[in-house]
Amino acid sequence: MAIKHGTGQASARGGEFVGTKEAAAELGVSEATMRRWLAEGRIAGRRVGKQWRIARSELGRAVRVPEVSEGELASVGSELLARLDRELSAALGEEDVPLPEELADWASPGAARLIRQAIREGVSDLHIEPGAETVKIRKRIDGLLHDVVTLSRESGKALVDRIKETSAMDATERSRPQFSVVRTQIGGETIDLHLATFPAWRGESLTIRLMHPSRIKLGLEHLGFEPDQLAAYRRIIHMPYGLVLGGGPAGCGKTTTVYSTLFELSGPGVKVMTAENPVEYDIEGMTQMQIDPAIGVGYSQAIYSMMRSAPNIMFVGELLDLQTAEQLVQAAMTGHMVFSLVHAGTTIGIIGRLIDLGLERRMIGSGVRGLFTQRLLRLICPECKVEYDPQDQELTALGLDPHDRSRTFWCGKGCAACNQTGYRGRTAVFEVLEMTDELREAIVAEASPSRLAEIAHAQGWRPLREVALAKLYGGETTLAEATCVAFDS
Numbered sequence: 001m002a003i004k005h006g007t008g009q010a011s012a013r014g015g016e017f018v019g020t021k022e023a024a025a026e027l028g029v030s031e032a033t034m035r036r037w038l039a040e041g042r043i044a045g046r047r048v049g050k051q052w053r054i055a056r057s058e059l060g061r062a063v064r065v066p067e068v069s070e071g072e073l074a075s076v077g078s079e080l081l082a083r084l085d086r087e088l089s090a091a092l093g094e095e096d097v098p099l100p101e102e103l104a105d106w107a108s109p110g111a112a113r114l115i116r117q118a119i120r121e122g123v124s125d126l127h128i129e130p131g132a133e134t135v136k137i138r139k140r141i142d143g144l145l146h147d148v149v150t151l152s153r154e155s156g157k158a159l160v161d162r163i164k165e166t167s168a169m170d171a172t173e174r175s176r177p178q179f180s181v182v183r184t185q186i187g188g189e190t191i192d193l194h195l196a197t198f199p200a201w202r203g204e205s206l207t208i209r210l211m212h213p214s215r216i217k218l219g220l221e222h223l224g225f226e227p228d229q230l231a232a233y234r235r236i237i238h239m240p241y242g243l244v245l246g247g248g249p250a251g252c253g254k255t256t257t258v259y260s261t262l263f264e265l266s267g268p269g270v271k272v273m274t275a276e277n278p279v280e281y282d283i284e285g286m287t288q289m290q291i292d293p294a295i296g297v298g299y300s301q302a303i304y305s306m307m308r309s310a311p312n313i314m315f316v317g318e319l320l321d322l323q324t325a326e327q328l329v330q331a332a333m334t335g336h337m338v339f340s341l342v343h344a345g346t347t348i349g350i351i352g353r354l355i356d357l358g359l360e361r362r363m364i365g366s367g368v369r370g371l372f373t374q375r376l377l378r379l380i381c382p383e384c385k386v387e388y389d390p391q392d393q394e395l396t397a398l399g400l401d402p403h404d405r406s407r408t409f410w411c412g413k414g415c416a417a418c419n420q421t422g423y424r425g426r427t428a429v430f431e432v433l434e435m436t437d438e439l440r441e442a443i444v445a446e447a448s449p450s451r452l453a454e455i456a457h458a459q460g461w462r463p464l465r466e467v468a469l470a471k472l473y474g475g476e477t478t479l480a481e482a483t484c485v486a487f488d489s
Contacts, residue, residue, distance in 0.1 A: 017053040026294075033170045084155040084162075085110035091149030092117055111159060114148070115193070118210060119186055121419075125210060128160055130203030135159075141419065142378050142426050143251070153203070160197070160206045167195050174204050179278075194278075213281045220260050223253070224374075224428035226467060228460065232432045233372065237261055242369030243332035245319065247344040247353075249488075252374050253428050255280055258315055258339050262286065265313055265337070273309060275302035276317040291317070303327045307336075316340040322358040329359070329367035345488070346464070347371040347433035348449050348456070365440035371433040375464060375485045377477050379425045381418035385410055390479050398469075398483045411478045427476065429467045429485050434459070464488075 018026070023043075024034035037043045038052050045054040088110030114137070118126055123139040126148075135156020137148040151159065164171045167180040182193040194209040225233060236244055244261075246254045259281060266272045272286040277299075279290045287309075291302050299316055300323050306314050319325055319340045332338045344350040350371045354364050388411040392402035412422025433439075438455055447455075453463070468485040471477045 017055055020052050020054070023054045030170055030172055033172070084151070084158050087151050087155050088114060088149060111163060115208075115210075116186065119191060122425075123210060126208040128156065128206040128208075130156060130200060130205060132202060135203070142421075142423055143376060144421070146419065157203065160204050163195065163206060163208075164197065167193075169195070169197065175199050181278075192282075194280075211280060213283065220257075220264055223257055223260060223430075224377075225430055225432070226462075226470060229430050229432040229462070229467070232434050232460070233370070233430075236370030236432075236434055237265060237337070239337070239369050241332055241335045241337055243328055243338045243340070243367045244370050244372070245340055245342050245350050245354075245368065247342045247347070247350050247371070247373040248375060249345070252376050254341055254372075254374055255317075257372070257374065257428070258341070259283070261339065262313065262315060270313060271309075271311045272313045272315070273306045273311040274315040274317070275299055275306065276315070287311075299324050300327060303331065307331060307334075311336065313337045314339070318342075325354060325357050325359045326363070329363045332367045332369075345373060347373050347431045347461070348453050349373070351443060351452065352449060361444045361446065365435075365443050368435050370435055371431075373431045373464070374428045375468075375488055376426045377429050377468065377471060377481050377485055378423040379427055379476055380410055380478060381412040381415060381422055381424035383417040383424070384412045384415035384422065385475075386413050388478070394479050394483075398479060398486055399465075407473060408475070409472070409479060410475045422478075423481075427471070429464055429471060431462065431464050431467070433461050 020034045020038070021031050024031040027034070034043075035052065038045045038054070043054065045052045047053075092110075092113055114126065118139055121139070121141060123141055124143075125140045127136075127138045127140070127145070129136045129138065130153070133153065135151045135153055137151065137156075138145045139148050140146075161171045164178070167182050169178045169180050177199065178197045180195045182195065184191050184193070190213050192211040192213060194211055196207050196209075198205040198207070220230060220233070236242075246258060248254045262272055262274075262283075266285055274286060274288045275291050276288065277291045279288050282288065289302055289305075291297050291299055299318065299320065303314075303316060303324065304327070314331060314336055316324070316328060316338070317340070319328060319342045324340075328338050328340055342350050342353050344353040350373070351364065354368075355361065388409045390409055395402040395404075412418060412424070414420040414422050418424040433456055436459055438459070439452065442452055442455055453461075457463075465486040468477075468482040472479065472482040
C-alpha cells in the first residue's frame with residue numbers, strides 16, 4: 001500500500017526558507033517527525049551547518065513517501081492491538097479468506113477487514129467517533145449512516161493511532177486536524193482512502209472516505225440524466241467555448257458529473273487542466289493541480305497559470321468570489337471551455353449567486369453557456385421491490401392529489417441484499433438549464449427569478465421536483481425520496 005500524501009494544517013508567512021521547528025508548526029506535526037521526514041527524503045531540505053533549512057514552497061506540496069514497513073511502526077502496543085482485533089472480529093465476523101496482500105501491512109488485521117468489508121458493501125465513508133465511554137464506528141451507504149461496531153475507548157484510540165501511523169500522519173499530534181491519502185489495489189481495482197482527523201472534545205475523530213477512481217469512467221449516460229436533459233447537457237458541453245457551472249449541496253455527486261464530462265470531452269488532441277481542493281481523483285491524461293491558499297496558491301492564481309498553459313478545457317473546483325467569477329468568464333470568452341462549481345441549490349439560484357457576488361449581468365449573459373444542479377436519490381432495491389399503497393398525507397406532501405389513485409407506487413420491503421433498508425444504490429436527479437438569447441436578455445433586463453424560471457420552463461427546462469416525479473412514476477424510487485428532493489430544491 002502506498003501513501004500518496006499527508007499534511008496537517010499549514011500557514012504561509014514571509015521568508016523563502018524556514019527551520020524544522022517552524023516547518024513542523026506549519027504542517028501540524030512534531031519537530032521530531034519533521035526531522036524524520038527530512039532524513040527519509042519525504043520532504044526536501046538542505047543542511048546549513050547542523051541545521052536543516054526547508055523551502056517554504058515545499059511545505060505546500062504533497063509529501064511523497066515510500067511504502068511503510070512494519071519496522072517503522074511503534075507506538076501502539078501489541079496487546080492493545082490484539083484486543084482491538086478481537087473486538088472488531090466479534091462485530092464483523094471471522095473470515096476464512098485471507099486478507100489481500102495490499103492491506104496486510106496496513107493498521108491491523110481488524111482495520112483491514114473493516115476496509116475490505118466496506119468496499120464489498122459499497123460504503124462511501126467510515127466514521128470513527130469518540131464518545132464519553134466508548135468509540136463508535138459508523139458506515140455510510142447510499143447517503144445514510146449505519147452503526148458498525150462500538151469499541152472501548154482504549155481500543156478506539158488505538159485504532160485511530162494505528163491508522164495515523166500507517167498513513168503518514170503524526171500519531172503524537174492530536175490537537176490539529178490532519179489529512180492523508182492512501183492508495184491501494186483491492187481485487188484489481190484502485191482504491192483511494194481519504195483520511196481526515198478532527199480533534200473533537202471527547203477525543204480524536206477519524207473519517208475515511210473510500211474513493212474509486214476507476215468507477216468514474218461510467219459515462220454521462222449512467223449518471224441519471226433524463227433523455228431530454230442529457231441531450232441538452234451534451235449540446236452545452238460540446239460548444240467550442242463558454243462557462244458551464246454546476247451546483248448542489250456537498251456530497252451530491254456534482255464533481256463526479258464534471259469528471260464524467262471531462263472524460264467525454266478529453267482525447268489525444270485536447271489539453272485538459274484542473275485546479276481543485278482537494279484533487280479527488282488522480283486521472284491519467286489530465287493535468288491536475290491541488291491548490292493551497294496557505295502558500296498563496298488559490299483558485300485565482302491557478303486560473304492565471306492555466307491560461308498561460310494554453311488548455312482547451314479548464315475545471316476550477318469552486319467559484320467563491322467575484323475575482324474568480326470574472327476570471328472564469330474572461331477565460332470562457334477567450335476561447336476556452338470552462339467548468340466550475342457554485343454554492344447554489346438550483347440553476348436559477350446559480351444566476352442569483354453570480355449576481356450576489358457582484359458579477360455584471362452582461363458578463364453572465366455573454367459567458368455562461370449552461371447550468372446544472374443535482375441531488376442524489378436512493379433507488380428501490382430490485383430484490384425486494386413491491387407495490388405500495390401510500391397514505392393520503394404522503395401524496396399531499398409532494399403536492400399530489402390524494403384522490404388520484406391511477407398510478408402505481410413502489411417501495412422495498414427490506415432484505416439481506418439491501419441491509420433491510422429497502423434501498424440499493426443511488427441515482428442523480430438533475431436540473432439542466434441551457435442559456436438562450438431570451439434568457440440572456442431577461443438577465444440583463446434584471447428579470448426576477450420567477451420570470452427567469454417561467455422563460456426557462458417554456459424552453460423545456462424542468463425543475464428538480466418534476467424530474468424527481470419522473471423517477472417516482474417510473475418505479476425507480478419511493479414517495480419519501482421524491483419528497484426529500486422536492487423540498488430540498
